[in-house]
Amino acid sequence: MTFPALLARLDALLQQRRPAYYATLNPPATAAELAAFEAEFELTLPAELRWWFGWHNGQQGFESFVQNNCLQSLGSAAETMRVNLELLEAGDFVPNWWQPGWVPFLENGGGDHVCVDLAGTFTGHAGQIMEHWHDWEARSVLFPDLTTWLQAVVQVYETAGEGGQELTDEHMEEIELEHPANFPKDFEAGD
Known part of the structure; x- marks a missing residue:
């Protein structure tokens, strides 16, 4: 199934x-907002990530979308990137604590993110989905790409909601996504 x-x-x-x-979902990000984001960070978002932010540009509040993470807006992603890039440029991070090509799209409200890694840190596979913890060295590559991640999310929403019951925040916090073979791949900042 295609990303759209x-x-x-x-x-x-x-x-x-x-x-x-x-x-609680926000309206889509506009083409102008996406272009401004790309210009500020001197990067080109992959089509899937543009579609993602063009679907809903984050949400109001911190209710869990999946696995205790909520949808991050483009503005919130930009603020996360600004802060981490400033600390990176100041030399405050060990290697791979943060990279300029990491674009967060989910957040837990406590400073941790799920990012699309445009550079392919650790594996050389650009576009992979990875976890960024603000206070822990673990850097797991969760999925090979955004489409594979979204397939897992759709699958969990389909199976968790079988029978027609409404899903709650608590349901979604405890949900486990099915990872493809050989994922997640575990690394650490500093490696």
């Missing part, structure tokens, strides 16, 4: 199985 088709499926599932949560 997966997004459409997710949108329908959220409306059916989490209508109150769906009402």
